[in-house]
Amino acid sequence: MADSIVELAAGSEIAEQIRPKSFSYIAFQQFIRNERAILGVIVLLLLVLAAIFAEQIAPYDPYKTNYANVKQPPSAAHFIGTDELGRDSFSRLIYGARISLVIGFLVSAVSTTIGVVLGAASGYFGGAIDMIIMRVVDVMMAFPLLVLAIALVAVFGPSQDNMMLALICVIWIWPARLVRGMVLSLRETEFIVGAKALGATETTIIFRHILPNVFPIVVVQASFLVAEAILAAAALSYLGLGAQPPTAEWGSMLSNAKELMRILPVMSIAPGLAIMVTVLANNFIGDALRDALDPTLRR
Amino acid sequence: MRLKGILISVFVVLVLALSLAPAAADGHCPQEGGTFTIGVDTFLPMDPNTAAHDWTFYAITNINSMLFRIESGQPVGDLAESWDISEDGTVYTWHIRRGMMWHDGNEVFPEGESREVTAHDVVYSIYRQYDDESSIMAADLRNLFVSAEATDDYTAVLTLSGPDAIIYDKARGLTFTAIVAQEAIEHYGDDYGLNPLGSGPFEFVSYSPDEEVVLRANEDYYIDPCLDEVIFRVMPDVPAAMIALEAGDIDWWGAVTPGDDVGRFLDNEDMTVINFGCPVATRLYMSVDKAPFDDVRFRKALSHMKDGEAINAALRGPTHVKGAGTAGPGVAGYVEGLYDEYHSYDPELAMSLMDEIGIVDSDGDGWREFEGELLEIPMFSWNSDPAPDYVAAMVDAGAQVGLKIRPEIADPGTNNARRIDGEWGIYLGQGWCGEGGTNALWGRNGWISTLGYVDEEIFSLLDQSAQNLNEEEREAQLQAATTRIAAIYFEPAFGFFNIFTVKNNYVKDFFGGEWTLNLVTDDHNVWINEDER
Numbered sequence: 001m002a003d004s005i006v007e008l009a010a011g012s013e014i015a016e017q018i019r020p021k022s023f024s025y026i027a028f029q030q031f032i033r034n035e036r037a038i039l040g041v042i043v044l045l046l047l048v049l050a051a052i053f054a055e056q057i058a059p060y061d062p063y064k065t066n067y068a069n070v071k072q073p074p075s076a077a078h079f080i081g082t083d084e085l086g087r088d089s090f091s092r093l094i095y096g097a098r099i100s101l102v103i104g105f106l107v108s109a110v111s112t113t114i115g116v117v118l119g120a121a122s123g124y125f126g127g128a129i130d131m132i133i134m135r136v137v138d139v140m141m142a143f144p145l146l147v148l149a150i151a152l153v154a155v156f157g158p159s160q161d162n163m164m165l166a167l168i169c170v171i172w173i174w175p176a177r178l179v180r181g182m183v184l185s186l187r188e189t190e191f192i193v194g195a196k197a198l199g200a201t202e203t204t205i206i207f208r209h210i211l212p213n214v215f216p217i218v219v220v221q222a223s224f225l226v227a228e229a230i231l232a233a234a235a236l237s238y239l240g241l242g243a244q245p246p247t248a249e250w251g252s253m254l255s256n257a258k259e260l261m262r263i264l265p266v267m268s269i270a271p272g273l274a275i276m277v278t279v280l281a282n283n284f285i286g287d288a289l290r291d292a293l294d295p296t297l298r299r
Numbered sequence: 300m301r302l303k304g305i306l307i308s309v310f311v312v313l314v315l316a317l318s319l320a321p322a323a324a325d326g327h328c329p330q331e332g333g334t335f336t337i338g339v340d341t342f343l344p345m346d347p348n349t350a351a352h353d354w355t356f357y358a359i360t361n362i363n364s365m366l367f368r369i370e371s372g373q374p375v376g377d378l379a380e381s382w383d384i385s386e387d388g389t390v391y392t393w394h395i396r397r398g399m400m401w402h403d404g405n406e407v408f409p410e411g412e413s414r415e416v417t418a419h420d421v422v423y424s425i426y427r428q429y430d431d432e433s434s435i436m437a438a439d440l441r442n443l444f445v446s447a448e449a450t451d452d453y454t455a456v457l458t459l460s461g462p463d464a465i466i467y468d469k470a471r472g473l474t475f476t477a478i479v480a481q482e483a484i485e486h487y488g489d490d491y492g493l494n495p496l497g498s499g500p501f502e503f504v505s506y507s508p509d510e511e512v513v514l515r516a517n518e519d520y521y522i523d524p525c526l527d528e529v530i531f532r533v534m535p536d537v538p539a540a541m542i543a544l545e546a547g548d549i550d551w552w553g554a555v556t557p558g559d560d561v562g563r564f565l566d567n568e569d570m571t572v573i574n575f576g577c578p579v580a581t582r583l584y585m586s587v588d589k590a591p592f593d594d595v596r597f598r599k600a601l602s603h604m605k606d607g608e609a610i611n612a613a614l615r616g617p618t619h620v621k622g623a624g625t626a627g628p629g630v631a632g633y634v635e636g637l638y639d640e641y642h643s644y645d646p647e648l649a650m651s652l653m654d655e656i657g658i659v660d661s662d663g664d665g666w667r668e669f670e671g672e673l674l675e676i677p678m679f680s681w682n683s684d685p686a687p688d689y690v691a692a693m694v695d696a697g698a699q700v701g702l703k704i705r706p707e708i709a710d711p712g713t714n715n716a717r718r719i720d721g722e723w724g725i726y727l728g729q730g731w732c733g734e735g736g737t738n739a740l741w742g743r744n745g746w747i748s749t750l751g752y753v754d755e756e757i758f759s760l761l762d763q764s765a766q767n768l769n770e771e772e773r774e775a776q777l778q779a780a781t782t783r784i785a786a787i788y789f790e791p792a793f794g795f796f797n798i799f800t801v802k803n804n805y806v807k808d809f810f811g812g813e814w815t816l817n818l819v820t821d822d823h824n825v826w827i828n829e830d831e832r
Contacts, residue, residue: 067609240682246691
């Protein structure tokens with residue numbers, strides 16, 4: 001029997017193969033094997049770079065009018081033409097990435113944070129807290145997101161900041177509901193009961209034991225919320241309730257371009273395409289994250 | 300054989316004459332029935348006291364009778380069959396048409412239980428407008444009004460303190476005094492605008508706010524309307540409305556047609572482009588009673604810092620007309636050369652004027668300060684195209700001279716409330732036309748008086764012109780008022796634009812909007828040629 005025992009040197013190839021892999025390592029491997037995820041990351045990275053280096057990339061000042069050069073079709077000087085005030089549409093598109101991405105990531109981050117805190121409190125403490133938070137969520141879920149956001153912007157007044165505030169007010173309910181459901185099942189598990197038996201405080205239980213288990217799913221949800229926020233912001237700006245002129249924002253560019261639809265369709269197509277590509281890239285990343293972080297979906 | 304030939308020729312001529320004849324005053328219609336669908340971008344409740352809105356008046360002028368209507372610039376009888384004016388021009392005696400009935404089949408007058416419209420209704424309607432100080436009664440009429448009385452059921456007498464030279468003004472005069480029934484006003488109260496009741500050629504059927512208004516032919520009208528139904532379709536998305544017009548989903552676009560589309564429709568042989576014939580201006584107002592707007596040099600700087608003509612030409616396309624003032628070319632009171640004299644593009648001059656009054660960039664951040672603080676001026680505007688583009692153009696023009704302008708774009712109601720409250724800032728304005736418009740805008744208690752536009756000399760010139768029946772003298776007084784407005788206010792002008800509406804050619808005997816809409820009169824009766832549709 002002794003002859004059959006093979007001692008494995010630490011760091012050897014076989015040892016590496018059979019060494020247990022961490023959850024994040026497996027998830028990462030799964031993520032980078034997803035082609036659509038890589039495409040999404042590349043597109044998003046390019047957009048982020050365009051947003052950061054807009055001053056260097058944009059050939060013209062996006063706000064500079066040129067009345068001798070209005071409604072020009074695409075040309076070497078103006079890749080996607082000029083608008084009704086003679087502004088270069090390509091430069092406005094580049095600057096628009098900055099606004100759209102900031103709105104998407106900021107709204108998603110803030111609403112997810114609010115949603116996680118309230119959802120965790122609701123699920124863990126239950127009782128009156130749960131009842132109040134969940135009834136608010138139920139009432140808000142009875143309305144379509146955009147309708148509620150429009151109503152809130154109407155109250156706050158149309159502006160980019162108020163639009164973001166309105167979107168945060170209506171989007172936090174989704175992560176809140178998701179987290180509450182997960183916390184409800186987690187708080188009954190043996191390791192939480194064990195932690196309680198060992199005298200762990202509620203803060204420790206929530207932050208050390210529950211939230212880390214909720215985190216992967218929250219990340220997936222947040223990535224989808226980025227896309228949702230960008231789309232909702234574009235819709236609100238299209239309706240004149242978001243970014244105000246002359247801000248270069250994709251939704252308001254679409255709104256402006258509708259009057260020129262017949263003579264300069266590229267003016268509508270370009271910001272529309274930009275919105276679509278950004279949302280698609282986010283959704284690809286979200287899908288891949290979900291596949292990678294949920295063991296039941298892992299291939 | 301010869302006789303037979305003559306008879307055939309006579310028959311052919313008769314048939315041709317009958318088929319080509321327009322709808323006659325006796326109610327004959329080449330084709331009866333059909334629905335006339337009118338597209339507009341906005342619509343308000345139809346109370347003639349409060350609906351200071353041209354497209355809404357299209358409906359009001361068909362639901363309600365007016366004392367007279369304006370056709371091709373001339374007054375023609377409606378509820379008043381005729382009228383006399385005293386020699387000094389201060390007493391109008393209106394002879395009311397007999398047999399005009401209020402619409403029935405509604406909550407106020409059940410079917411078959413209507414009553415005749417009388418001179419007492421005319422008096423009631425005039426006083427209803429006069430007593431309500433916020434009503435749209437024209438300023439000239441309000442200032443001159445002494446009394447209105449019914450001497451019998453068919454005679455109403457309007458007495459003024461002086462002659463009113465613009466009582467027939469198609470944009471503002473007595474044409475905007477729709478005759479209403481006291482019973483209907485009392486029955487519906489504040490909701491009258493949602494349930495209008497009149498004695499005009501069409502009866503109100505339904506109103507879905509922001510969607511549509513439906514009217515049907517009033518068979519008791521003294522002329523039988525050729526149309527069965529009139530629908531006002533509210534289409535805030537103007538590009539979509541233009542497509543609907545071409546597709547025949549709407550028969551007439553009654554609101555402002557965008558410049559690019561005007562050129563296209565002019566080339567379309569199935570469409571007719573109709574000019575309102577009264578160019579309207581786009582300009583800026585400001586809180587002239589507050590610093591720094593109270594300094595004429597700053598107002599002048601605001602006017603010169605932007606290339607108004609280029610902006611207007613870019614945004615209005617072929618409808619753009621160069622000029623400044625309330626009256627455009629061809630309108631009484633027009634002053635040629637006003638734009639070049641007061642509003643030419645000169646950013647260097649604008650900057651030196653601001654430097655002169657101490658609006659300077661002292662901290663080197665690229666923006667000018669006033670009294671030690673960043674001067675950030677809110678620019679108020681409504682939110683439908685192309686208004687936000689004018690704001691964007693002003694923001695850029697300001698940036699070129701170091702003046703920070705902050706866009707404040709809101710719905711028309713909020714924007715209007717800011718003007719009434721006299722909020723500090725600059726306001727985009729457009730519209731107003733002709734003598735009545737000049738009076739209503741710049742006159743005593745005028746539309747922008749809340750912003751501090753108060754000048755006794757301008758009031759006096761406008762009051763004098765409104766009462767002056769001598770056309771040459773009146774023109775001189777109006778021009779003097781227009782020039783003084785430019786000189787003391789420097790109201791930054793962009794220029795004028797012509798209002799064009801567009802109809803499909805299968806709409807017959809239609810002569811355009813002209814601020815009010817007359818579908819059925821003694822000389823016109825609009826009909827639809829279904830064969831051409």
